[in-house]
Amino acid sequence: MVEEIGRTSEGDLIINVGPQHPATHGVLHLVLTLNGETIKKVEPHLGYIHRSIEKMCESLSYRQFIYVTSRMDYLSSHINNHGCALCVEKGLQVEVPQRAQYIRVIMDELTRIASHELWWGAMAMDLGAFTPFFHAFRERETITDIMEKTCGARLTMNYMVPGGVMAELHPDFQKDVKSFIQLYKSKFEEYNELVTGNIIFQNRMKSVGYISYDDAISYGCSGPVARASGVHCDIRKLYPYDIYSKVAFDEITETGGDSYARYLVRLKEMTQSIRIVEQLIDNIPEGDFQAKTKAVLKLPKGEFYQRVETARGELGVYIVSEGGTTPYRIKFRSPGFSNLSALEHMVKGLKIGDLVAAMGTLDLVIPDIDR
Amino acid sequence: MFSLEGITTVIHEWLNNHFSPTLALLTEFILVGLAAIALFALLGLGLVWMERKVAAVMQIRLGPNRVGPKGIFQTSADTLKLLLKEGLVPDGADKFLFNLAPLVVMIVAMLILAPIAFAKNLQIWDINIGVLYLSAISSLSVIGIFMAGWASNNKYSLLGAMRSGAQIVSYELSAGLSVLSIVVMTGSLSIRDIILSQQNGWWIFKAHIPALIAFVIFIIAVTAETNRAPFDMAEAESELTAGFHTEYSGMRFALFFLAEYINIFIVCAVGATLFFGGWMPLHIGHWQGFNQFMDYIPSSIWFLGKTLGLIFLIMWFRWTFPRLRIDQLLNLEWKYLLPISMFNLLLMTIIAIMGWHF
């Protein structure tokens, strides 16, 4: 079908977007079939960052494999680790101390805010506005500093281990988080002024990349992408883990189904995450931060599945155990993979600019898709 | 009062006294050419530096500050590097057009410089159809961009060039109409006459709200014509990697880069001339004292100040607005700006005929 000069037999233009392209946020490769500026077909090609994490996990112990998952969806590495830790705990039937549960949820939510901040900046950059990126990073760096103090890393934290968390909180943790909340609240209005209220931005976003309720379900979308189409799919609400059942927060849904709705969902989610952190930060109970577990973990024979809500959607950790010290098979159900599969449906018949806008609001992290 | 006029007159007289008139004219040609090229280089370096500093301020950063005081030599280093960088020509490219395109863009930018009045009596060529000349020449730059896009044999470049063509051709109209509205007021196409007609106040104040509308349309249209964000469809970094100059490297890319800033300077200079009186100091009606006080500031400072103010405005756009989509861009022009500017021109004509302006 594809001729040498990059035209189909119908005379449509075929262009490659990626693997190195500023809008793909990594090494996604899209093959677009264009009629003028109008997109006729989008074909994703994956594997440019396929590091075979699933195969590798088969030879790593239950403590070790969690480290690798930080590198999967590196923007919500805490949540990845959390999901894996929960799945191992499910197999071990370990009760996690209350303190660890609180710490985990606070960390998850801070990660979610940091991830959404970065998305906000990167998405604005995709649309051609450079300044929001720097404003988003101003707040994001504060979170990174908090993480660094407690976890010792800025990005790939590896803080959650089976049985709890790896280390005690930094003494300044609560103070820092509170000052971050103050900062965030004082700056949040800027986000709306700079981007949300901008008429060009709204025109670029509204009724672009529409996906209906039924299609969102059929394509297996999750997270903000599905919630923007009105699907209730927040794992934190539906299948609460740790202490999510005890905290009050709203599941944000929109009915628009377009890029603008996805944008709003993420923006409002940041506020909800702040709300969760505010509820928990003063009430972290005293006690152990880690349950007593054996040095070498052995999961009983069986299959364990744990779903968690990352910043991008539903992450599933599926462990098949043969009773040994290493998993027999691990599958990560990554949110980005399913969200990406809906891309073609979203942008067919739109312009190239819309592809960038739709892809920006999908918030793809390519290593999470390729694994 | 300090004036650049003195310098030019001295040179002119000295040359004519010592050489034959023909030789003097030729020497003047060369001098003017050299001055223009030097101005180009200076403007390019200065404006790129300014842009990076403006961006830094908008983005709560510091901007270049390591190379020279406040980083003022940063752009010199960049230019020198680009000069020395390998200039690649892709295999599939049409080599002749590929090499010609940056030159066309550059030559066009140089040509528009001719009728601009930099200070009182400092004008390369006081042509009596100055404004028409500006409009005519500035629309040529699209040919260079088309050439670049086509000759690169790259689909991104081609898309960028196609976008640029559609964009420049359409925004030419509103830019032209808003320029016309000032011409209607002045009754002359000559840049000199337009500036002199603002002796008792700038047109943006004298011609009431229609002039303001014309100015807003002018600024939007020229931002689009110079391919600047939010209308940088031809470049569209996040969509087309680098648009029409995707395949350009080294010196050829530097020429495009330079031409962009020269074009900004020129359109802002034209804007300042038409709406803010060019080198004409701020005069208010018949307030003799105030007007005389204003005259103490040299005319070149007035001109540069106004132009830089407008350039800052255009840079401000770039660093805050998201990019438009191609169909929205064309809708904006054909459905909004063009009808508004036509109506505005009518209004201006009525004001001019009835003498309602100050």
Added chain:
Amino acid sequence: MDVTGKNKEQKDFPGEIHETAGGGIVLSKLDEVINWARSNSLWPLTFATSCCGIEMMSVASAKYDFSRFGFEVARATPRQADVIIIAGTIVNKMAPVLRRLYDQMADPKYVIAMGACAISGGPFFYNTYSVVKGADHVIPVDVYIPGCPPRPEALLHALITLQGKIKAGLTREQIKENSYLNP
């Protein structure tokens, strides 16, 4: 020679000023001026494969701000970029693409391998069927930064080291060029 150029007197611009009667005259070697320009104008390619890319973005952000050194003109097209920062793992499928990107860049070009994956295939990913064990199997690398991911300061340090290397004439290309001239 010291790569960071510390043994020389720190100067903004190569060359020296000779005081003469009518003012100063700047004398300097052409090579040094060229190296000065090249080292102070390193435009990176917007290229990132994984986690390190986020730290690369952090370096661009206001807190670390590599625009101070004039690095902020990130070019999306390899033709106009000077330095490619390999931020993240390179897998077998990506390797030809990386090679092609490098080939598309105009000389002189420099390469920084950022993070453990780009240096050696990573702290974890050495035992897989798909990962290239170090980007220097594909393209030559000038500066390596360890870390997983390296801190933004580390990337800044790497860029400054690269500047020093260019100024000292010790990059791969410069050495190659000299060996042609003085065999």
Added chain:
Amino acid sequence: MLTEDLKIQCTELLPAISFEEGGEWLNAYVASEDLKSFLGKLRSLPGLEFDYLFCLTCVDWKTHLTMVYHFTSTIHRHNIVIKAKLDNSNPEIETVSDIWRTAEMLEREVYDLFGVKFIHHPDLRRLIMPDDWKGWPLRKDYEDPVNMIKL
């Protein structure tokens, strides 16, 4: 719907179904020939309506492969896991990509990594590995003497 009710309803739909005890959700084994029609019913029958396929994968058990489908219903909020054993040497199964569109990409991934052929799949090509790649990397017998260290 409770697990017990689900069990009864599934047995009614497909008498040959067998259940696996243990696990968080209902685990059911279905013969690979029956899978497509059975899953079609799971999707459409009122009261079941498993409209959300959230995980589709394969497990290599050395003697055979097992396809694993995780379903949930966004209406009734119940979950089910359907498994189908496949022959190791020539694994083939009907595609479900026309029922759940997310399956198209997921099945391509499984094909790529396990070599399971999905019959009637609209576009069954390698998704992740290069097109000229030999072998199915996630199979247990996959060996790469160059790149992988045997532990």
